[in-house]
Amino acid sequence: MREPLCISSKRMLTCPPEMSVSTIQDLNLVDLEAVSFLILDLSDWQVGYQQLRRVRSHVNPDIYLKPVLFRGSSEAVPREVLQASDGIIRPDETEVEIEFSSWSARLEAINVRIDGLKKISKDGDSNIAFKVLRLIETRNKEFKPIPSARKLSGHIYPSLQPLFPKQDIGVLETLEFLENQKLITGQFVSRAYGCTHCGCAFLNFFEICPDCNSSDLYTEELIHHFRCAYVGGKSDYKQGQELICPKCDRALKHIGVDYDKASVVHHCNNCSNVFQESGVMTSCYDCWRETKPENQLIRDIQTYNITALGQNAARHGMDSLLQTILETKVYAISFDAFKNFFRLEIARIERYKVSISHLVILRLDAIDQIYSTLGKRSRQVFDELSEAFKAALRTSDLFSVRDETIFLVILTETPLDKAELAMKRLEERIIALLTANLKMECRVEREIYPIEAGIDLENKIELFLQTHAD
Amino acid sequence: MRKKVYKLARQKLFHELPLVSVLVPGKNEGRHITSLVDTLAQQTYKHIELIVVDDGSDDDTPLIGRRLQKLGKITLFIRNEIRGGKASAANTALKFARGKYIIHLDADSHLKNNAVETILLPFFINPDIGAVGGDVRVANIDAGIVTRLQAIEYFKSISTGRTVSSQLGILRIIAGAHGAFRRDVLQRIYGWDVGPGLDGDVTLKIRKLGFKVIHEPFAICYTNVPNSFLKLIRQRFRWDRSLIRFRVRKHRDILLPSKNFSIKNFLASAENIFFNLIFDIKWWIYIIQIFIFARDYIEVIFIINLFIYSVVNFLEFALAVALLGKTLRPRELLLIVWLPLIPLYTGFLLRSVRTFAYIMEILFKASFFDRWNPWKVSKISKKDE
Numbered sequence: 001m002r003e004p005l006c007i008s009s010k011r012m013l014t015c016p017p018e019m020s021v022s023t024i025q026d027l028n029l030v031d032l033e034a035v036s037f038l039i040l041d042l043s044d045w046q047v048g049y050q051q052l053r054r055v056r057s058h059v060n061p062d063i064y065l066k067p068v069l070f071r072g073s074s075e076a077v078p079r080e081v082l083q084a085s086d087g088i089i090r091p092d093e094t095e096v097e098i099e100f101s102s103w104s105a106r107l108e109a110i111n112v113r114i115d116g117l118k119k120i121s122k123d124g125d126s127n128i129a130f131k132v133l134r135l136i137e138t139r140n141k142e143f144k145p146i147p148s149a150r151k152l153s154g155h156i157y158p159s160l161q162p163l164f165p166k167q168d169i170g171v172l173e174t175l176e177f178l179e180n181q182k183l184i185t186g187q188f189v190s191r192a193y194g195c196t197h198c199g200c201a202f203l204n205f206f207e208i209c210p211d212c213n214s215s216d217l218y219t220e221e222l223i224h225h226f227r228c229a230y231v232g233g234k235s236d237y238k239q240g241q242e243l244i245c246p247k248c249d250r251a252l253k254h255i256g257v258d259y260d261k262a263s264v265v266h267h268c269n270n271c272s273n274v275f276q277e278s279g280v281m282t283s284c285y286d287c288w289r290e291t292k293p294e295n296q297l298i299r300d301i302q303t304y305n306i307t308a309l310g311q312n313a314a315r316h317g318m319d320s321l322l323q324t325i326l327e328t329k330v331y332a333i334s335f336d337a338f339k340n341f342f343r344l345e346i347a348r349i350e351r352y353k354v355s356i357s358h359l360v361i362l363r364l365d366a367i368d369q370i371y372s373t374l375g376k377r378s379r380q381v382f383d384e385l386s387e388a389f390k391a392a393l394r395t396s397d398l399f400s401v402r403d404e405t406i407f408l409v410i411l412t413e414t415p416l417d418k419a420e421l422a423m424k425r426l427e428e429r430i431i432a433l434l435t436a437n438l439k440m441e442c443r444v445e446r447e448i449y450p451i452e453a454g455i456d457l458e459n460k461i462e463l464f465l466q467t468h469a470d
Numbered sequence: 471m472r473k474k475v476y477k478l479a480r481q482k483l484f485h486e487l488p489l490v491s492v493l494v495p496g497k498n499e500g501r502h503i504t505s506l507v508d509t510l511a512q513q514t515y516k517h518i519e520l521i522v523v524d525d526g527s528d529d530d531t532p533l534i535g536r537r538l539q540k541l542g543k544i545t546l547f548i549r550n551e552i553r554g555g556k557a558s559a560a561n562t563a564l565k566f567a568r569g570k571y572i573i574h575l576d577a578d579s580h581l582k583n584n585a586v587e588t589i590l591l592p593f594f595i596n597p598d599i600g601a602v603g604g605d606v607r608v609a610n611i612d613a614g615i616v617t618r619l620q621a622i623e624y625f626k627s628i629s630t631g632r633t634v635s636s637q638l639g640i641l642r643i644i645a646g647a648h649g650a651f652r653r654d655v656l657q658r659i660y661g662w663d664v665g666p667g668l669d670g671d672v673t674l675k676i677r678k679l680g681f682k683v684i685h686e687p688f689a690i691c692y693t694n695v696p697n698s699f700l701k702l703i704r705q706r707f708r709w710d711r712s713l714i715r716f717r718v719r720k721h722r723d724i725l726l727p728s729k730n731f732s733i734k735n736f737l738a739s740a741e742n743i744f745f746n747l748i749f750d751i752k753w754w755i756y757i758i759q760i761f762i763f764a765r766d767y768i769e770v771i772f773i774i775n776l777f778i779y780s781v782v783n784f785l786e787f788a789l790a791v792a793l794l795g796k797t798l799r800p801r802e803l804l805l806i807v808w809l810p811l812i813p814l815y816t817g818f819l820l821r822s823v824r825t826f827a828y829i830m831e832i833l834f835k836a837s838f839f840d841r842w843n844p845w846k847v848s849k850i851s852k853k854d855e
Contacts, residue, residue, distance in 0.1 A: 222562060224550075226850040229557035229664045231565055247660035258850055262550040262562065274546055274566055277536060 002036035002111060004069075004100050007051060009041045019100075024054045032062040036104035036111065037086065042072025049081045049162070056135075056162035059124030064131060064163070065114045065138050067107040080148050083158035086110070086139075113138040120317045129174050130317075131163050133183055136306045137314035143304045145189060152286055154192055154201025155301050172199075175304055183310030186302030193282070194297040200286035203296065207266065207278035214270035217278065224262040225252060231262060309378065322367065322382045323401050329386040330399055338400035338408055342457050345398075345410055350453045358419040359455070360409040361464045362426075362446040366434055367405050384433050392426035406461065410451065419448050479594035483587065486594075487517050490586060491569030491653070495523040495559030499577030500531030507543045509580040515587040519545040521563040522577075526553030555843040556646075557668050561661040564653075572656055573604075575691070576647040580609065582690040582797075589650040589689035600655040600681025601673065602689070603641065604648035605629050605794075609692035611801055616702055618808045619815045620695045625790040625805075626783070629687055633793060636685035640738040642717075643670040644683060648691035655681055664851045666842050667712020674721045677735050690797060703823050710827035711837040717742055750825055779813035 006021045022030050038055060042048040048070055058064040067086040074082055074090075082088060086107060089099055117134060125131050136143060145155040157171055164170045178184045194201050206215045220233040223243070230247035237243040243252040243259075252259045266278050283290045306314070326332040333341070342359070349355045370378050389407070393399055398410040411419045427444045434442040445468040449460055492510060494503070503522060510520055522544050524531045535547035546566055550559065560574060571590055575581075589604045606628050608621035628645065635641040644651075646669035659675045662668045673683055696702040717724075717739045724732075724739045760771060787809060791798060830836035838852035 222550075222565070224554045224558045224562075226554075226847045227664070228660070229555065229561055229662060229668075229847070230660055231554070231558050231561040233565075256846070260552055260554070260846075262552060262554050262558065263548060265548065265566075276548055 001101075002034055002104055002108070004037050004039055004104065005030065005035045006039045007041075007055075009047060009051065024051060027055075027058070027063050028060065032066060033115065035066060036100075037067035037069050037107050039069050039071050039089065040085070042070040042074070042077065042088070043091075045072075045077040045081050048072065049084065052084055053162040056131075057165055059126050061117055061119070061125050061131075061134060062114065064125070065110075065117075065134060067110050069103060078148075078150065080146060080150065080156045080158040080161065083146065084162050086159075109140070110138050113140065116315060118316050128163065128170070129177055130314075132160055132171075132174050133178055133306070133310055133314045135160065135163060136184060136304065137311055140306070142187075145301050145303065149202075152198070152200040152202065153194070157304075172299065175302075178310070179302075179304070181313075182307055183313050184304045185307050186300070186304050188300055189303055190301045192299050192301050193293065194299050195282075195284035195287060195289065196291055196295055196297050197289050198284060198287040199297065200284050202285040203282040204285065205280060205282050205293065208281045209266070209268035209271060209273050210275055210277065210279045211273045212268060212271040213279070213281070214268055215281070216269040218267045218269055220265050220267065222262045222265060223252070223259055225250070225259045227258060233265075312379075322378075322385070325379070325382045325386050326389065326399070326401055329383075330389045330393065332399045332401050335400050335402050335408075338398060338410075339457055341398050342410060342451070345412065345451055346453060346455060349451055355413055356415050357451040358411045358414055358416060359449045359451050359457070359460065360407075360411060360419065360423055360446060361449070361461060362407040362409070362423065362444065363405055363464070363468060364407065364430065364442070364444055365405065366440055366442040370434075370440070381433070381438065385430065388426060388429040388433060391429070392422050402461070406464075408457075408461075416448065416450070423448065475595055476591055479591040480587070482594040483515070483590055488570040488590075489568055490515065490518050490571045490573060490590065491563075491567035492518055492520045492573045492575060492586075493523070493560060493563035493567060494520065494575050494577050495525060495556055495563055496577040497525040497553060497559075498527045498529045498531055499524075500527065500529055500534035502578040503531070503534055503538065503544075505580055506575065506577055507538055509583070510586075511543070512583045513581065513586045514584045515590065518586060519567070519569060521546045521548070521566055523559040523563045524549045525556065525559035526550055553844050555664060555847045557662040557664050558847075560668075564656060564661045567653060570653055572651045572653050574646060574649050574651070576693055579606075579647050579691045579693040581648075582692075585648075585689045585691055589648070589686050592684050592686055593650070593652065596682060598680075598682045599684055600652055600676045600679065601644050601683045602650045603632060603636075603644035603673075603683070603685040604650065604689040604691050605685070605687045606645050606647045607690060607692050607802070608695050610694045610697060611805070613697040615808070615811075616699050617695055617697055618805055619811060620702070621802065622783075622787065622805050622808060622812055623816065623820075624695075625794075625802075626786050628685075629794055630786060630790045632685040633687045635738075635741075636683075638737075639682070639734045640741055641683050641685055642673060642677075642738040642742055644673045644685075645669055647693045648689070650689075651676070652681075655679065664843060664847055665712075666708045666837055666840055667716050670712055671716045671720065674716065674724065674735070674739070677732075677738065678721075678724070678730065680732075687794060688797060699819075703819075706820060706823045707827045707830075708837070708840055708842055710824045711831040711840075713742060713746055714828055714831035715835075715837050718747070746824065747828060750821060750828065753821065754825065775817075776813050779817060780810055783809050783812045 004019060006019055008021050008023055040048045040051045052068055055068055056064050069087045069089050070085045071089040072091050074088055087103060125134065139159065143157050143160060145157050147154060148156040153172055160171055175184065179186050192201055193203055195203060207217055208215050209217060222231055223234055223237055224231050225245045227250060228245060228248040230245055232246065236246050237252060245252060263276065265274060265276055267274055280293050281290055282293050282296055323332065345357055349357060370381050389399065393409065396412050400408045402408060411422065423446055427446065430444055431442055434440045447464050449455065494506065507520065510518060522535055524535055532549050535544060538544040539547040548562055550562065564572065571593060573586060573589065585604060589602050592599050592602045606624060608617055608624055610617050611621045632641055649669065655676055658679060662672050677683055696705050721739060724735045760768060764771065787806060835852060838848045840848065
């Protein structure tokens with residue numbers, strides 16, 4: 001049975017005497033597998049929150065992912081701080097040990113998940129997106145945003161926020177990145193405007209004169225007196241507390257019965273323009289820049305859940321699954337290495353002037369679709385794909401993947417017709433795999449370029465992308 | 471002499487170059503506004519602001535109005551979400567008007583290119599003039615027999631009739647379709663009162679203030695008139711009731727002795743009541759008398775009357791041609807062939823409608839139930855009577 005661990009602070013409330021106590025600096029020395037959760041003192045919530053951030057900013061997954069409970073009164077503590085931890089233990093709890101063991105049991109599932117994570121690097125997890133993904137995976141819950149005036153982004157994901165060293169923008173962008181990678185999935189909650197310059201959600205919307213853009217406006221309600229058809233501003237009618245028609249001297253009694261408000265008119269105090277449809281401008285409270293609303297950022301605020309692919313990535317690392325498989329099975333090399341080999345091949349051909357090699361650039365547009373529709377089962381398809389590549393390529397060929405969807409091959413000592421034949425076979429096999437077996441729409445685009453003096457790999461890729469633009 | 475006076479007035483006008491506010495109140499008039507805007511752009515007098523008030527339209531008028539405002543073709547477009555009636559829309563426009571002179575137009579009208587300049591000239595001839603009526607002619611003459619008959623009627627009653635009344639100093643109405651006012655005068659009377667018949671009402675109010683009201687036959691506006699007899703009957707039923715509502719009831723003080731009594735104002739109103747109401751009653755008595763006492767001579771009397779009326783109509787038409795001269799278009803001159811039908815049109819059709827309108831207004835105050843005004847306005851106005 002794992003035990004809780006108190007993190008000491010000067011004002012730490014009393015913990016049970018037999019409970020282990022440590023400091024954040026010494027957490028590396030603790031047997032974290034035996035720790036159920038960390039307890040942080042909340043008597044000064046700012047100190048408590050600071051400690052939580054120190055825990056979460058650690059690179060060791062056993063530390064930053066460890067469940068953390070605040071102990072203290074939740075009165076006057078901001079909601080986002082309370083929700084940043086995994087729970088609250090009241091200080092007046094009499095049966096502390098029972099409470100602790102209850103929490104230990106409830107948090108055990110999280111600890112089991114933490115135990116199941118692969119150690120990616122001996123240096124720990126430094127990639128913030130990966131840390132976010134792992135936290136989401138171990139908590140296995142829906143991550144909901146709450147509106148907050150304390151953050152420029154206007155919304156905060158309380159339990160994710162302490163992972164970020166800088167206190168503001170970053171969470172939303174990271175979540176967006178993870179969603180684009182299909183590692184997490186978002187569910188719409190609301191839509192929010194943000195400053196297009198600095199991302200700040202605190203915008204002042206104000207009406208402006210359509211002619212001179214001044215916001216110095218005077219708005220007037222026009223009152224129509226039914227009896228005499230007089231129309232004037234409210235100030236025309238106002239006599240003390242009463243509304244008296246200046247035309248017929250009758251008191252206005254009931255709106256809708258003897259008068260109504262026909263319309264609203266704005267007067268610009270700057271240029272004297274009169275208008276009904278004012279323009280709208282926004283100004284950012286952070287950077288003070290003024291921008292038209294239609295040019296501001298509009299963000300979808302979402303709740304997030306982890307996907308099957310995300311779970312896999314959280315456990316085994318964020319490198320592309322397909323890339324990993326290809327590296328293992330087809331011996332794909334990194335793009336940087338590929339560039340070096342490409343340069344050498346050009347030099348070799350130029351030097352001996354007898355060799356004919358070709359560069360193949362191939363794009364497969366179904367990768368995203370495979371991720372999104374198959375989830376965990378993507379691996380099986382990628383295994384099949386790697387088999388197709390393996391069959392089409394010779395061991396002397398050089399192979400690399402860029403951005404998951406672009407495949408680069410140097411077909412050494414291969415004339416054009418042979419290169420065409422090999423790629424045609426590869427294409428047929430991929431299409432057969434995806435279209436016939438998985439009923440998936442698939443498009444394979446490819447170009448073959450002779451490798452010769454002066455050829456530039458980046459230019460060729462750029463040319464390929466332009467030629468085969470979506 | 472007249473030419474010299476007008477030349478001097480024109481010089482004064484272009485020397486002073488006052489801002490003129492053109493007010494166009496209306497409901498569901500979006501389709502007409504573009505052509506009206508175009509005719510205003512072609513005016514010889516350019517110092518104009520155009521204020522359009524959309525009185526609760528339920529078509530695409532707001533879209534058209536806003537677009538024209540953005541293009542700078544309308545100075546101010548005001549949309550009243552709730553319909554308040556023509557008078558309130560006109561008063562809304564008046565509130566925002568900045569011009570020294572106000573020209574009130576109907577949206578389905580368009581102006582001859584010197585109309586604004588011409589209608590302003592009388593203000594520079596006589597400073598006692600408070601309002602000037604422009605000539606209104608029929609734009610859709612060729613839409614059918616009903617519009618041709620109205621075109622002849624407009625020549626008689628507006629172009630000729632109002633010019634003569636104006637010369638006699640007893641003009642009693644300035645058409646809502648085309649009238650110019652001094653803004654200060656309109657503001658003194660707080661604009662228009664609830665209609666129908668608000669144009670005649672505002673004219674009498676201006677007269678009561680002691681200002682002269684004249685007609686300017688060479689300031690020409692073309693307007694679309696009803697193109698079916700049913701629409702015409704509805705329009706006249708609305709117009710004709712105003713004689714009872716305004717001249718007999720609301721402005722009866724003009725007819726009574728008081729310290730503000732003016733013989734010209736008296737004649738302006740009395741002439742209308744006498745020729746339209748009294749003679750109308752007399753005509754029906756005459757018809758009944760014929761049926762009772764001279765049934766055997768009906769055909770002869772009818773033919774003699776038709777002949778006399780036709781001769782008078784030809785003379786009136788000739789007078790209009792002589793008066794309006796070159797301003798008449800060829801197709802307007804061709805209307806002469808329809809003159810024989812005018813006695814039937816005015817003598818029977820319009821008279822019958824008029825009589826019915828008078829009876830309904832005298833007995834039931836029918837104008838207060840007219841859908842031309844929103845019900846909320848009519849209800850309150852009726853209570854006030």
